[in-house]
Amino acid sequence: xxxxxxxxxxxxxxxxxxxxxxxxxxxxxxxxxxxxxxxxxxxxxxxxxxxxxxxxxxxxxxxxxxxxxxxxxxxxxxxxxxxxxxxxxxxxxxxxxxxxxxxxxxxxxxxxxxxxxxxxxxxxxxxxx
Amino acid sequence: xxxxxxxxxxxxxxxxxxxxxxxxxxxxxxxxxxxxxxxxxxxxxxxxxxxxxxxxxxxxxxxxxxxxxxxxxxxxxxxxxxxxxxxxxxxxxxxxxxxxxxxxxxxxxxxxxxxxxxxxxxxxxxxxx
Numbered sequence: 001x002x003x004x005x006x007x008x009x010x011x012x013x014x015x016x017x018x019x020x021x022x023x024x025x026x027x028x029x030x031x032x033x034x035x036x037x038x039x040x041x042x043x044x045x046x047x048x049x050x051x052x053x054x055x056x057x058x059x060x061x062x063x064x065x066x067x068x069x070x071x072x073x074x075x076x077x078x079x080x081x082x083x084x085x086x087x088x089x090x091x092x093x094x095x096x097x098x099x100x101x102x103x104x105x106x107x108x109x110x111x112x113x114x115x116x117x118x119x120x121x122x123x124x125x126x127x128x129x
Numbered sequence: 130x131x132x133x134x135x136x137x138x139x140x141x142x143x144x145x146x147x148x149x150x151x152x153x154x155x156x157x158x159x160x161x162x163x164x165x166x167x168x169x170x171x172x173x174x175x176x177x178x179x180x181x182x183x184x185x186x187x188x189x190x191x192x193x194x195x196x197x198x199x200x201x202x203x204x205x206x207x208x209x210x211x212x213x214x215x216x217x218x219x220x221x222x223x224x225x226x227x228x229x230x231x232x233x234x235x236x237x238x239x240x241x242x243x244x245x246x247x248x249x250x251x252x253x254x255x256x257x258x
Contacts, residue, residue, distance in 0.1 A: 017202055019195050021150030021158035024209075029150035029158050030257075031195040033205050052257070066148050066160040073146055078161050080153075128159075128181070 002124040003041065008077045011069055012038035015102050018045060021064040022056040030056065035098045036067065042121045043079060046095045047086075049116040057083045063122055077127070084123040094119045131253040132170065137206045140198055141167035144231050147174060150193040151185040159185065164227045165196065171250045172208060175224045176215075178245040186212045192251055206256070213252040223248045 004012065018036040021029050030052065037044040043065055047054045057063065061083040068076040089095055092108060095117050099108035133141065147165040150158050159181065166173040172194055176183045186192065190212040197205040218224055221237060224246050228237035 017197055019148030019150075019160055019162070021148075021160040021193065023152070023156070023158055027152070027156070028191045028209060029152055029193040030207070030209060031148055031150040031160060031193040032207055032257075033148075033195055033197050033202075062157045064150065064158040064160040066162055068146055068162050073162075076162050078159070080157060080159060128161075 001041070002081075002127050004038075004077070004079065004124060004127060011067060011075075011077055012036075012043075014070055016067050016070045018043065018065045018067045020045065020053060021066075022053050023060045023062060024052065024056055025059075035102050036065070037094075037098065037101070039121070042084065042123050044094070044122070045120050046089065046098055047118050047120050049118060054086075054118065057086060057120060065122060078129065079122065079124045080126040080128065081122050081124040083120050085121040086118050087121070089117040089119050092117060130170070131210075131256050133167075133206070133208065133253060133256060140196060140204075140206055141165075141172075143199055145196050145199045147172065147194045147196045149174065149182060150195075151182050152189045152191060153181065153185055154188075164231050165194070166223075166227065166230070168250070171213065171252050173223070173251070174249050175218065175227055176247050176249050178247060183215075183247065186215060186249060194251060207258065208251065208253045209255045209257065210251050210253040212249050214250040215247050216250070218246040218248050221246060
């Protein structure tokens with residue numbers, strides 16, 4: 001496990017976007033932005049079960065996340081690691097906490113009927129640079 | 130080849146950051162942000178020859194690029210494709226044009242002594258969503 005350097009810890013509290021790269025069915029990279037949280041040593045993000053990224057991580061937990069500082073786009077953090085744990089978010093507590101952080105709302109306003117969500121917990125193995 | 134949808138063409142002129150995902154030496158994804166340009170059908174970015182991303186693309190040209198709109202972070206474009214062509218930028222014409230777009234400067238101000246740069250030209254194969 002690698003630790004996120006102290007000088008980047010402030011970035012983990014900011015309302016930036018984390019671009020998440022996973023490996024698709026043909027071994028190809030895929031990338032998309034997500035909201036993120038930090039539990040003290042892992043990066044966390046929410047995902048619906050019907051998204052390709054969720055399916056990719058079930059097959060191959062290798063993941064890279066790059067975040068650029070919304071206040072200074074020339075400063076960025078890359079984390080390479082593994083989706084160590086993927087747990088259900090049945091009462092939407094986690095996605096609601098993300099809505100609180102990013103939108104200032106108590107409930108995530110974009111839930112679709114029947115939507116199932118998980119929390120992906122990413123353990124850093126390597127922090128380049 | 131896939132074409133970038135018309136409704137995203139404006140994004141290609143903006144000064145956003147493109148998060149580039151490539152496949153590393155152990156098959157793991159890697160991700161980092163770059164400046165980008167568009168030549169009408171391919172996404173272009175500059176890279177130094179000593180960076181891991183350049184080495185990755187020499188071995189495996191598969192690439193994914195996600196760009197979120199700097200004016201609306203909930204709007205984003207993902208391009209999956211291939212580094213179809215990687216050409217030298219010996220007189221730094223391309224990186225200088227990127228400095229013009231992003232910094233309003235005629236010359237890229239961060240060149241290191243002896244730095245060698247290439248232009249990576251990414252052909253879209255699939256535009257998800």
